[in-house]
Amino acid sequence: MADVKSDIEIARAAQKEPIQEIGGKLGIPNESLLPYGHDKAKISADFIAAQKGKNDGKLILVTAINPTPAGEGKTTTTVGLGDGLNRIGKKAVICIREASLGPCFGVKGGAAGGGYAQVVPMEDMNLHFTGDFHAITSAHNLLSAMIDNHIYWGNALNIDIRRVAWRRVMDMNDRALREIVCSLGGVANGFPREAGFDITVASEVMAILCLATDLEDLEKRLGNIIIGYRRDKTPVFCRDIKADGAMAVLLKDAMQPNLVQTLENNPAFVHGGPFANIAHGCNSVVATTTALKLGDYVVTEAGFGADLGAEKFFDIKCRKADLKPDVAVIVATVRAMKMNGGVKKEDLGAENVEAVVQGCANLGRHIQNVKKFGVPVVVAVNHFISDTDAEIRAVQDYVETLGTEAILCKHWAEGSAGIEALSQKVVELAESGASQFAPLYADDMPLFEKIETVAKSIYHASEVIADKSVRDQLRQWEEQGYGNLPVCMAKTQYSFSTDPNLRGAPTDHAVPIREVRLSAGAGFIVVICGQIMTMPGLPKVPSSEKIHLNEQGDIEGLF
Amino acid sequence: MADVKSDIEIARAAQKEPIQEIGGKLGIPNESLLPYGHDKAKISADFIAAQKGKNDGKLILVTAINPTPAGEGKTTTTVGLGDGLNRIGKKAVICIREASLGPCFGVKGGAAGGGYAQVVPMEDMNLHFTGDFHAITSAHNLLSAMIDNHIYWGNALNIDIRRVAWRRVMDMNDRALREIVCSLGGVANGFPREAGFDITVASEVMAILCLATDLEDLEKRLGNIIIGYRRDKTPVFCRDIKADGAMAVLLKDAMQPNLVQTLENNPAFVHGGPFANIAHGCNSVVATTTALKLGDYVVTEAGFGADLGAEKFFDIKCRKADLKPDVAVIVATVRAMKMNGGVKKEDLGAENVEAVVQGCANLGRHIQNVKKFGVPVVVAVNHFISDTDAEIRAVQDYVETLGTEAILCKHWAEGSAGIEALSQKVVELAESGASQFAPLYADDMPLFEKIETVAKSIYHASEVIADKSVRDQLRQWEEQGYGNLPVCMAKTQYSFSTDPNLRGAPTDHAVPIREVRLSAGAGFIVVICGQIMTMPGLPKVPSSEKIHLNEQGDIEGLF
Numbered sequence A, B: 001m002a003d004v005k006s007d008i009e010i011a012r013a014a015q016k017e018p019i020q021e022i023g024g025k026l027g028i029p030n031e032s033l034l035p036y037g038h039d040k041a042k043i044s045a046d047f048i049a050a051q052k053g054k055n056d057g058k059l060i061l062v063t064a065i066n067p068t069p070a071g072e073g074k075t076t077t078t079v080g081l082g083d084g085l086n087r088i089g090k091k092a093v094i095c096i097r098e099a100s101l102g103p104c105f106g107v108k109g110g111a112a113g114g115g116y117a118q119v120v121p122m123e124d125m126n127l128h129f130t131g132d133f134h135a136i137t138s139a140h141n142l143l144s145a146m147i148d149n150h151i152y153w154g155n156a157l158n159i160d161i162r163r164v165a166w167r168r169v170m171d172m173n174d175r176a177l178r179e180i181v182c183s184l185g186g187v188a189n190g191f192p193r194e195a196g197f198d199i200t201v202a203s204e205v206m207a208i209l210c211l212a213t214d215l216e217d218l219e220k221r222l223g224n225i226i227i228g229y230r231r232d233k234t235p236v237f238c239r240d241i242k243a244d245g246a247m248a249v250l251l252k253d254a255m256q257p258n259l260v261q262t263l264e265n266n267p268a269f270v271h272g273g274p275f276a277n278i279a280h281g282c283n284s285v286v287a288t289t290t291a292l293k294l295g296d297y298v299v300t301e302a303g304f305g306a307d308l309g310a311e312k313f314f315d316i317k318c319r320k321a322d323l324k325p326d327v328a329v330i331v332a333t334v335r336a337m338k339m340n341g342g343v344k345k346e347d348l349g350a351e352n353v354e355a356v357v358q359g360c361a362n363l364g365r366h367i368q369n370v371k372k373f374g375v376p377v378v379v380a381v382n383h384f385i386s387d388t389d390a391e392i393r394a395v396q397d398y399v400e401t402l403g404t405e406a407i408l409c410k411h412w413a414e415g416s417a418g419i420e421a422l423s424q425k426v427v428e429l430a431e432s433g434a435s436q437f438a439p440l441y442a443d444d445m446p447l448f449e450k451i452e453t454v455a456k457s458i459y460h461a462s463e464v465i466a467d468k469s470v471r472d473q474l475r476q477w478e479e480q481g482y483g484n485l486p487v488c489m490a491k492t493q494y495s496f497s498t499d500p501n502l503r504g505a506p507t508d509h510a511v512p513i514r515e516v517r518l519s520a521g522a523g524f525i526v527v528i529c530g531q532i533m534t535m536p537g538l539p540k541v542p543s544s545e546k547i548h549l550n551e552q553g554d555i556e557g558l559f
Helices: A007-012 A019-025 A045-049 A074-087 A122-126 A132-152 A204-211 A215-224 A244-251 A285-294 A309-321 A334-340 A353-371 A389-401 A411-431 A447-457 A468-479 B007-012 B019-025 B045-049 B074-087 B122-126 B132-152 B204-211 B215-224 B244-251 B285-294 B309-321 B334-340 B353-371 B389-400 B411-431 B447-457 B468-482
Strands: A033-035 A041-043 A058-064 A092-096 A117-120 A159-164 A168-170 A180-182 A193-195 A197-199 A226-230 A235-237 A258-262 A267-270 A297-301 A327-332 A377-382 A406-409 A461-466 A487-490 A509-513 A515-519 A524-528 B033-035 B041-043 B058-064 B092-096 B117-120 B159-164 B168-170 B180-182 B193-195 B197-199 B226-230 B235-237 B258-262 B267-270 B297-301 B327-332 B377-382 B406-409 B461-466 B487-490 B509-513 B515-519 B524-528
Touching: A007 A117, A007 A122, A019 A033, A019 A041, A019 A258, A019 A267, A058 A074, A058 A309, A058 A353, A058 A411, A074 A092, A074 A117, A074 A258, A074 A297, A074 A327, A074 A377, A074 A411, A092 A285, A117 A122, A117 A411, A132 A159, A132 A168, A132 A204, A132 A226, A132 A244, A132 B132, A159 A193, A204 A215, A204 A244, A204 A309, A215 A244, A267 A285, A285 A297, A285 A309, A297 A411, A309 A353, A309 A487, A327 A334, A327 A353, A327 A411, A334 A353, A334 A389, A353 A377, A353 A389, A377 A389, A377 A411, A389 A406, A406 A411, A447 A461, A447 A468, A447 A487, A447 A509, A468 A515, B007 B117, B007 B122, B019 B033, B019 B041, B019 B258, B019 B267, B058 B074, B058 B309, B058 B353, B058 B411, B074 B092, B074 B117, B074 B258, B074 B297, B074 B327, B074 B377, B074 B411, B092 B285, B117 B122, B117 B411, B132 B159, B132 B168, B132 B204, B132 B226, B132 B244, B159 B193, B204 B215, B204 B244, B204 B309, B215 B244, B267 B285, B285 B297, B285 B309, B297 B411, B309 B353, B309 B487, B327 B353, B327 B411, B334 B353, B334 B389, B353 B377, B353 B389, B377 B389, B377 B411, B389 B406, B406 B411, B447 B461, B447 B468, B447 B487, B447 B509, B468 B515, B468 B524
Parallel strands: A058 A297, A058 A327, A092 A267, A092 A297, A168 A197, A327 A377, A377 A406, A461 A509, A487 A524, B058 B297, B058 B327, B092 B267, B092 B297, B168 B197, B327 B377, B377 B406, B461 B509, B487 B524
Antiparallel strands: A033 A041, A041 A258, A117 A258, A159 A226, A180 A193, A180 B180, A226 A235, A258 A267, A515 A524, B033 B041, B041 B258, B117 B258, B159 B226, B180 B193, B226 B235, B258 B267, B515 B524
């Protein structure tokens, strides 16, 4: 194992091409690339607008089983598949999410892929990158400041200061800011009230930026944000505060997708990064739709496992952006199958075919779920060195019983050479025209029924439990014209159920709804099942204690 | 007046050259320029390090009389003089500060210069620019989060939670965050305590970034920040929290100066922007020292009037960075002289030579003050259309009585063609070798004597009033080894005194010290005289209500 290089060593050794050359591969002229250093660029809004009317390439979703501590490698597979498609002669573009800054200082940075399937420059992508998240933080907090300023100067809109729903955000893990009292210190500082901060990726502005089709749509959605309520419970909108225009100005550059490259010098769009629980967990619509105009194949991913990520990708992003996915790749690993089969993390090194077989139930349900959306499925078995042939064979045999193929992929160790078979299969499925994509439920289904449909059809729950207050709230929103919105489920990513310890493929469980929230700007109803943390904390020994610049000025400790 | 174009119209019509061409004029190769779009770039740390040992150009400080509501045009004159020096064949570089984002949403954005003496791209410079301030915000707040996290996990350093001195920052005008109680909501969120936010430009991290000579010095200074005190009042440092390394990583890119251009395509460094009251109010040392290696002339400015800005430039920045300014230009206007002479703003249009003469006392004292530092002085009379010949002549006659020349400058209307005479005079003074620069006081003077020296010598105060607690605090810092630091006076910029309404050249006033603060990382003692606002609020009708994108996607309402 001594010669296995770390992700950061591999990334630093990358032979990057100038970003103009990467753009050139997609036909983007230099003047339409706004460089950020020599290896990052934004694609100009003008160029994007000019692509309208061109044909779209094929859209491939990479999703996964429920995440386990063993790690599945969804992003690694997304990057690897993009490289693999390019290797077999297809013009493929990767679309992934941007990383959040805050969590990098808690545990080690989440790199963009791993091994020989990575996107670079890795350090930048884990730090400020092109400033998109900072712009979102600024836009969000401008609205917050304007709300308290409005109240300070007389509160003409009659906002109930106990019902200000719009919090503040910071791209930092800072538990001390979760719940605060602001405006203390006397008359000059306003009216004291309870407030708090979420992490930036939890901002509705993030979700909006990722769903907006252009700047005009962005501004309209920003205006639709509900910032709070009056005493009579009527909503007050962002447009009432007149913040939408300035917020759009702050987001003008951030709306333009970022172009970087893989280790194999293939184009990757890295843009947006909403939470996968209280939001939809996908990269931006603008990045995906632009990539579809420029590439023959677009490989993208969705957050968490397919029960949350793929469902939201299909029911929120594809529905709203009119996307037609052609193939879905479900990433699984032998190790994760074993954990789903009851093996502890420390025992993963030992062969255990029986546990693999047992754990496959989780994978099997995800396969069947994705097929409900009419999209052809292939399974990528992301290879680990400790996997035995018998274990791999067990996964493949199981998947075959569902009429699906599971293909062993070695992109982590070998780059695109290790993922040719999957790439060929993806092309075959995409070109077959087999996809008959449709969302799971119709727009006009009542909101509670939408929740039940997802819970029963995807989670295999027997019932959805909700207080009268939740049901009344949903009915009220329907009366107010929000009944046609999709639902955005916020539940644990570790299980089909709302109990994170229930691995495998549980059935007959109940899904209790704790709270529902209207994201009127983003355009979905958030359905909160269980505890959802929107502002993380730092661990006892945060990684930030180790992060530093070495004598050569290189960053150490971030990975 | 119908054909007078607005600043933004002029800026948008600019014929910008690619930033690589601007860099080329200073001998910066393309690979050492890190572009941000096509018209902004950072200069790489490697290139900067390689300039060591080269000869320095001449350093010109542009400062001003006490600001009045009439506007003086200090930045406009800095930009104009840079263009003027280039016009007469000198290789000149401009060094100015970056604008703060927050205040742009309160009142109209402070552009970089005005008329035909501007730095572009103007919109970017008033918004996110290259992200430096966002990086400072992140670094500052990472330390804040790590402090509360340290307390949460057991407080091994025994920080007194009532004596946490390190607040949080946001680049926003948000009075609701001035005073808060954080960590509410129960055990999981920490220990409730009083806290608050300042605006980012007030962060000590900003001052540190602007005084650090390189990344190593930056990290050392960050480590020296005092974040709070124990119950026994011993200080706890940033390095005790182990945040300095990660903060330096967050600031790595921000430490590299930004290159942009004037309307006449001359190079301008725009880097850093500390407050001119609780900090020293100058652009970064790295930008200035790098510009001195690359240009024959470097034109820079300092915040507020010369009583605050020039004094701090000389006593803090030049002292610490071993800079030797060659010439000081004091900007004055006929209108400001009239206001200092008692004329109200609405009456400025009418000729009033007598008021001009009376108001000249303010200018006169600034001239004499700057000469105390051994630096030759020339006055730039920044021309306004309403100025009469007699009024201009009155200023010039007055200045001549002090053995100094006042030169009429029309760069606002004419660009470099309007400022040739001043440019020639600046060259003459710089080349004469007349400058005998020395700071006002020696490093080893006791702290209270330093304060008295500034107050009496520069402000012409008769005494400094300070409670025993303030004097004791200063003595304690001397015992702890901080006695050799310079003092950073925080007082109103509108008067030599601490009374903002006392225009002209008041004498025999008292300077009361309300509070002293140790900025151990930046390396100065802040002396607060009167109310200093470190988190502004928004006005009743903030400019953000008007800021928006028009149908062409251009920004409206920012200027």
